[in-house]
Each structure stands twice: as structure tokens, then as C-alpha cells.
Amino acid sequence: MSYDFDTPIDRRNTDSLKWDIYRGRDVLPMWVADMDFASPPEVIAALKKRVDHGVFGYTLTPVGLKNTIIERLKTRHGWEARPEWIVWLPGLVTGLNVACRAVASPKDAVLTTTPAYPPFLSAPALAGCELITVDLPVRNGMYQIDFEDLESAVTPRTRLFILCNPHNPTGRVFTRSELTRLAEICLSRDIIICSDEIHCDLILDIGNRHISMAALDQGIAQRTITLLSPSKTFNLPGLGCSLAVIPDEGLRKRFTDVMQGIVPHVNTLGLTAALAAYRDGEDWRLALIDYLRHNRNLVEAFVERTPGLAMSHVEATYLAWIDARDLGVKDACAFFDQAGVGLSDGKDFGGPGFVRLNFGCPRATLAMALDRMAKSIAEIKHS
DSSP states (O other): OOOOOSSOOOOTTTTOHHHHTTTTSOOEEOOSSOOSSOOOHHHHHHHHHHHHHOOOOOOOOOTTHHHHHHHHHHHHHOOOOOGGGEEEESOHHHHHHHHHHHHOOTTOEEEEEESOOHHHHHHHHHTTOEEEEEEOOEETTEEOOOHHHHHHHOOTTEEEEEEESSOTTTOOOOOHHHHHHHHHHHHHTTOEEEEEOTTTTOBOSTTOOOOOGGGSOHHHHTTEEEEEOSTTTTTOGGGOOEEEEOOOHHHHHHHHHHHTTTSOOOOHHHHHHHHHHHHHOHHHHHHHHHHHHHHHHHHHHHHHHSTTOEEOOOOBSSEEEEEOTTSOOSOHHHHHHHTTEEOEEGGGGTOTTEEEEEOOSOHHHHHHHHHHHHHHHHHHHOO
8 A cells, every 4th residue: 555645734723833833934843753744544544433433431441452562562572561561651751750750769860861852851850850961972973872971970879761762862773782781780770771662663774673671681671661652653642642561560550659640541532543553554654664764865965965064874763863063053943943944952952053853744845944954054154
């Protein structure tokens, strides 16, 4: 079956956070991680059927959804999980904040690497914890974990390490050896790992493979909270359906205890969409990967030929982390905004001077955005 990712869908004046934040301005939004593609037709059909029923009462987990997820983890990621390990969440950011509160007490420390998805940097403070960050250096053209720096950053009160794999915003897919070394450090210091794997089904490089931290071995799994969601892969972020997979019963109880009375249940349509996406959306996902791979190549080629910009190869996600520090402008995000391209500001990720570009859009939209960026850079180079 063929899928149309080329035809633009007008999202203006639909209360879209991504688009309508620029209401009244000629700005192409390439910032928040929200693709401009319609979700899989199987998902849309399932939602229509559920809406036609007309009653939206309190909802149980759809029959088969947990087993569908368990089978997916086994076949795609080699992880033998169990249904009782799954905890439903209305969003992955909720999971990050619950993990901080479940694992650490006020005045304890939470460790992560930068650049980082902004909630990684805000969740520890919201839980009353100290945030410790370690920079990801670029070595051999790729962002890599500096394990010596990581070990030296651990304090006696470090309780949690938050991992993002595949990594947002750099697009890295960490290798088995990297994950094993990271797990060894955390387990030797009695540190729980919260592994955000929301982009695990968006591996762009042929031959590369996502490895779940908890799939390494049972000992590591018992010390890991894995966060997942269909939202990025199948473009469902507005439906609010995510999950945590927590093998250790005690850790899972601490997690669910923190949720009580505060975290709402996942809504009916979110669960309906999740089942349809995971069960029936594989052909669409594969077509999406091919399309995103081509878009990724266009962005990398653009950056390579543009003086003042640099980036590492994007192995996964639909996000490009672009170094604009040599561009010669005070504020790269504001500069491109004035050129008509809305990007995420790197300083929010702990990377001032960088911008994050979302290439999950029709190719014509991407080409227009890159053209605007090129023209604006040419103007300052010739001024």
C-alpha cells in the first residue's frame, strides 16, 4: 500500500501548537516534535469507529493492547517483558516527573547528559532534587558518552540517571557496548535508570537497531524504568497515551504510588489509537522511515554545504541538532525566525548556539524552509 507524505495538510487555524503559535506570520514551524503527516489510515479508521459509538465513559485498557505491546517488544527489540509490568501514562513527560519523585527524595541528585530534551532538565528541580549534567562530546563525528566524566559527576546522593535512547536532540542510537558500560556505572552506584525510548521505532539508518536498556539482562531490567509511546512514531502526540515498563515490583509500586490522585488515566481515544497503531500500522511506519531518511539526507547535505553550520549524522528520530555557533549571529533561533523558519532554541536543551530542526514534514515544506535559511545566511555572509 502506498502512503502520501508529500501533500501538505493545512494545519493553520486548527489550534495547532506547532503552527498557530505563529498565527498571522509567514513562518514555517520546524520546532516541536510533532510531524505534519496524517496518522496511519488504520488509526484514523479505528478512531472514527470509536467516535461513532458516541459514548465516552471511563475506559479499561482495550483487549489485546498489552499483549500487542509485549509481542512488539519481543519481536522488534528482543525484550521478554510481561503485561503486569506496564503502567499507563497520559504522557511521557509525566513519566519523567513521576520517576524523579518515585526514585529520589528532595535534596537527592538526578544525573543526565546534555544536550537534553528540556523536561530532563526541569523534572529534577520540580521534584526538589539537584540536577547534575554531563556534556556529550562529539568524537569521530558522533555524540558519545564520556564515561570518565559521568563517573566523576556521580555523588553519594545520586539516585537516578535519565537516559534518552534514541537520543533527542542529537539523533544518536547508542550501541550495546555503550549501554552496557552505562548500566555498569549505574548499578555499581545503586542508581536507577529511567530510559526514555520514545523514538525507538524511528531508526533511520539501514542495518542499525535499537537496543532497549532493560533488554541487556535481567539485573539491569530490575533497575530500569522504560518509557515508551506510539506518539512520535505514529504522530499521535495530541492523544496523550504513553506507558512505563517497570519489571521490579517494588520500584513499580513506588512509581504508581506517586501517581495516585494526581496522574489521570489515559483517555479512550488515546488507547484506541495506540492499539490500532501498534497492531496495524507497521506498513505505514516503514514507508514513513523511508520518507524521513530522504528528508534527513537533504538536511545533512544542506548543512554540509552551508558555511557557519555543522551537525552530526542523525541515526534516528526526525530531529536535526544543528550547531550555528560559527554563523556569526547573536541568537540563531531568533535569526532564523526572522527569516521565516521557526526552530527550537538550543539553549532550552542546554546547548546555547544550537537549533533543533524537525524534518518530519512534506518535502516541499522542508525545501522551502532550507531555502529560506540559505538565503538568510547568504545575506549576512555578503553584508
